[in-house]
Amino acid sequence: MDFKQDTSNKTLGYTIFDHTADLGLEIYGADAAELFENAVWAVCDVMMDSTTVETSETRSFAVEGADWEDLLVNFLREILFMFNGTRFVPRECAVATIDERHVTGQVGGEPFNPEKHLINTEIKAVTYHRIAVRRTGDGWQGRVIFDV
Amino acid sequence: MFDLRLEKIDEYRWVIPPVGGMRVPGMIFSSDTMMGGIGSDESPKQVANVAHLPGIINYSLAMPDMHWGYGFPIGGVAAFDLTTGIISPGGVGYDINCGVRMMATHLHLNDIKDRLGDLVAALFRDIPTGVGSKGRLKLSVSEEKKVLQEGARWAVNHGYGTTHDLATTEDEGRMEGADPDCVSQRALERGKEQLGTLGSGNHFLEIEVVEEIFDARVAGIFGLEKGQVVVVIHTGSRGFGYQVCDDYLAGMVKNIDKLGFALPDRQLACAYIDSDRGRRYFAAMACAANYAWANRQMLMHWTRETFERMLGASPRELGMRLLYDVCHNIAKMEEFVIGGQKTRVCVHRKGATRAFPPGHPSVPQEYRHVGQPVLIPGDMGTGSYVLVGTEKAFAETFGSTCHGAGRVMSRAKAKKISRGRSIRKEMAARNVVVMATGKGTLHEEIPEAYKDIDAVVDVVHNAGLSKKVARLRAVGCIKG
Numbered sequence: 001m002d003f004k005q006d007t008s009n010k011t012l013g014y015t016i017f018d019h020t021a022d023l024g025l026e027i028y029g030a031d032a033a034e035l036f037e038n039a040v041w042a043v044c045d046v047m048m049d050s051t052t053v054e055t056s057e058t059r060s061f062a063v064e065g066a067d068w069e070d071l072l073v074n075f076l077r078e079i080l081f082m083f084n085g086t087r088f089v090p091r092e093c094a095v096a097t098i099d100e101r102h103v104t105g106q107v108g109g110e111p112f113n114p115e116k117h118l119i120n121t122e123i124k125a126v127t128y129h130r131i132a133v134r135r136t137g138d139g140w141q142g143r144v145i146f147d148v
Numbered sequence: 149m150f151d152l153r154l155e156k157i158d159e160y161r162w163v164i165p166p167v168g169g170m171r172v173p174g175m176i177f178s179s180d181t182m183m184g185g186i187g188s189d190e191s192p193k194q195v196a197n198v199a200h201l202p203g204i205i206n207y208s209l210a211m212p213d214m215h216w217g218y219g220f221p222i223g224g225v226a227a228f229d230l231t232t233g234i235i236s237p238g239g240v241g242y243d244i245n246c247g248v249r250m251m252a253t254h255l256h257l258n259d260i261k262d263r264l265g266d267l268v269a270a271l272f273r274d275i276p277t278g279v280g281s282k283g284r285l286k287l288s289v290s291e292e293k294k295v296l297q298e299g300a301r302w303a304v305n306h307g308y309g310t311t312h313d314l315a316t317t318e319d320e321g322r323m324e325g326a327d328p329d330c331v332s333q334r335a336l337e338r339g340k341e342q343l344g345t346l347g348s349g350n351h352f353l354e355i356e357v358v359e360e361i362f363d364a365r366v367a368g369i370f371g372l373e374k375g376q377v378v379v380v381i382h383t384g385s386r387g388f389g390y391q392v393c394d395d396y397l398a399g400m401v402k403n404i405d406k407l408g409f410a411l412p413d414r415q416l417a418c419a420y421i422d423s424d425r426g427r428r429y430f431a432a433m434a435c436a437a438n439y440a441w442a443n444r445q446m447l448m449h450w451t452r453e454t455f456e457r458m459l460g461a462s463p464r465e466l467g468m469r470l471l472y473d474v475c476h477n478i479a480k481m482e483e484f485v486i487g488g489q490k491t492r493v494c495v496h497r498k499g500a501t502r503a504f505p506p507g508h509p510s511v512p513q514e515y516r517h518v519g520q521p522v523l524i525p526g527d528m529g530t531g532s533y534v535l536v537g538t539e540k541a542f543a544e545t546f547g548s549t550c551h552g553a554g555r556v557m558s559r560a561k562a563k564k565i566s567r568g569r570s571i572r573k574e575m576a577a578r579n580v581v582v583m584a585t586g587k588g589t590l591h592e593e594i595p596e597a598y599k600d601i602d603a604v605v606d607v608v609h610n611a612g613l614s615k616k617v618a619r620l621r622a623v624g625c626i627k628g
Binding site for chain 1: 278559
């Protein structure tokens with residue numbers, strides 16, 4: 001499995017925007033695959049001090065959606081469940097196949113260890129509020145708001 | 149999009165006349181000062197959005213602690229006809245049966261003043277807090293399903309507290325109609341390890357002191373007096389409830405086109421109450437409500453044990469009695485007089501507290517002649533209010549009042565403006581001992597991020613939606 005190297009050192013791939021009571025992210029990518037890959041990194045970086053997380057395991061995913069927006073929400077649901085439901089911290093992602101209604105691939109990360117991983121923010125859920133996925137002049141951009 | 153008009157009808161009420169697809173008007177309880185701030189977020193529009201939903205009765209209501217939420221505003225109250233109306237996970241919230249319980253004690257501030265630091269540290273050690281924290285017990289799935297059906301009673305039957313605790317819990321800590329078969333594997337998975345945990349964010353366990361009594365008679369009946377130590381626990385159904393909400397929201401969004409009407413916002417996804425999907429959501433939500441009651445019951449039990457150990461006193465000496473437990477994120481089937489007829493409806497309270505009047509059979513026997521205790525927590529380290537339910541709330545707001553201070557600043561902004569400050573020291577300067585697990589929690593929860601609790605409570609008091617009984621001041625606080 002090829003993960004892009006040095007994710008933590010390259011341009012973040014996302015920005016945080018302000019939203020009362022909650023947390024909004026704008027996520028970028030050269031293409032749809034990179035957008036989804038960066039979304040995994042963004043969630044990890046927001047939830048905890050990402051420098052404390054390494055990749056020791058990989059997990060596969062296959063997610064469906066009604067359109068790009070629904071696909072992104074369902075994908076992030078899957079990623080959040082890995083942490084909230086199985087105590088695995090995904091920090092990076094390699095998309096294998098992607099279209100408007102399906103995405104498959106693998107994430108890399110490690111089991112949650114409260115002694116090692118410093119938590120910043122609990123993400124309760126991903127929401128549909130102001131959800132957007134669009135092609136921009138120089139790539140792809142997604143916007144999502146989390147309930148924290 | 150449509151233009152919203154807000155018409156002030158008296159000192160504390162603003163009406164949004166129906167426009168576009170609104171089936172009923174909106175009504176916001178607030179004050180001139182707070183309405184100034186409300187204009188800056190989209191919550192009045194959300195009040196209007198809720199008024200679009202089928203079967204809504206009388207008004208789409210909002211309490212003075214109203215702020216922006218998913219679909220429904222936080223502080224929103226709406227009742228729906230059981231035949232034509234809908235039920236919506238967005239009208240309950242992610243943290244199903246997030247709520248507050250308060251324990252009265254025989255202690256006075258002087259009895260614990262010198263041990264306060266140790267007491268807070270011991271509670272922080274004994275009560276699991278923070279993101280991803282595991283409870284002290286791990287449930288098998290079959291045992292977890294019993295929790296979902298029995299609620300606080302499950303906890304009492306397993307040695308966490310006494311049957312008296314159940315008598316003073318809203319709905320006796322158990323919601324009817326819970327069906328674990330309507331709950332996903334994922335929710336069960338998340339719930340297994342989190343029973344008996346406080347969580348993070350705005351949840352807390354606080355030691356408080358009664359600072360001011362407004363109504364001596366009712367305070368006496370609630371067992372409150374000036375200088376008395378009380379303990380307040382604010383938490384909910386943890387990851388279990390979030391997952392139930394998320395699962396049903398996903399299913400309802402998928403079927404949005406089949407409802408037969410247009411939704412102004414995808415987060416308002418809902419199902420008819422009288423439909424398979426609606427019934428299943430209600431049954432799953434009731435499971436989460438019961439999980440939350442068991443959770444608060446267990447945390448209270450451990451709090452009692454910590455006090456006994458740290459103060460070397462017997463349960464009888466400490467007298468740690470559950471005053472009451474309220475839920476403030478819930479949908480319930482309740483009976484009200486509508487158009488002169490007693491009618492059962494589905495009331496959504498999302499960041500709103502039930503405030504039933506004197507004489508109502510749902511109010512515990514010992515309080516029934518004065519009305520239901522209403523517990524309103526302030527922001528971190530501020531303290532809380534105890535109020536009492538009224539006839540007016542029963543007639544005007546489906547027996548509902550506010551639930552807390554209400555956020556006015558995003559978490560990101562709170563973090564930004566408090567950068568470099570030691571919030572723990574600032575709280576210590578106000579004589580509040582604070583301990584928190586999360587690095588950012590204290591900064592996100594600074595008092596400036598919330599509306600003034602006194603102002604919020606004054607509105608509901610003056611508007612008659614509940615009456616002030618006592619104000620409490622925080623002296624110790626643990627957070628996730």
